[in-house]
Amino acid sequence: MSPKEMIKLADDVSAFMHNEAVRIIGTRAKNHFKQSFQRGQEGFIDENLEKWDDIKPSSRRAKAKKNGDSAPILTRSGQLADDIGDWSADFNDQSVTFGSNKPYxxxxxxxxxxxxxxxxxxxxxxxxxxxxxxxxxxxxxxxxQYMGKSKKMEEQIFKDIEKGLDKIFNK
Structure with missing residues (x-):
């Protein structure tokens, strides 16, 4: 491989890591965090599913009376799950940050x-x-917990980034 080809390869890897890899991380994390709210899961997946404590029977009855059924935990309006998705990347800090604007x-x-x-x-x-x-x-x-570090999520992100890098190196 010539020095020119090595520079091109390095540029391609850098561009991938600053653009595509960040998009992969953001999209995978957003989907992973939103999955916590789905009926039947109602919990956070790190290595395994960490189920949320059930709500009090009185709260379950109130939800059923208001919504006509017993909606999943933390989904009275759906705004908390819908608020997941705004993320920012800091290349100097080498991080992708998620947050929520909801005070609760x-x-x-x-x-x-x-x-x-x-x-x-x-x-x-x-x-x-x-x-x-x-x-x-x-x-x-x-x-x-519905947002945070997760081994399962990280494994999937690493696989996706590895596929992208393989495409660059195997051109």
Missing amino acids: AKIHNEGGVISGSQTVKAHTRKGRPVKEHTRNVHTVIPKR
Whole structure:
């Protein structure tokens, strides 16, 4: 191989890694993360499926009453899953970053506790007046990871990138 051919090959590999490989990573990751929300899976695949904790029976009944059926976990409106897809690539940092603009995305993905106080306005309940009052709120949100590192996803990405590089080297 001549020096000119080696330079051309290096340029082709560089172009592939900065364009096609980033698209492969972004598309594979987006599809992998969205798969977590599908009925029957409802969990995150790392090496194996890590099923999400089930929702409380009262929440399941409320979902069924509102939607007519019991929709998959974390899919009241579908906005959380739909928000997956905006990703950015940083070539200096050699990373592809995913995120969500939904304020509740992080706590659902990582789990946590919401604590604070809530003011309840005066109202009537069963015909009886209820005075305005404040109550403390302590809500535990279980971890239901749908986004993050995954060995299965990485294996598929590596296979796809390897196929692309093979095409370049076997021209």
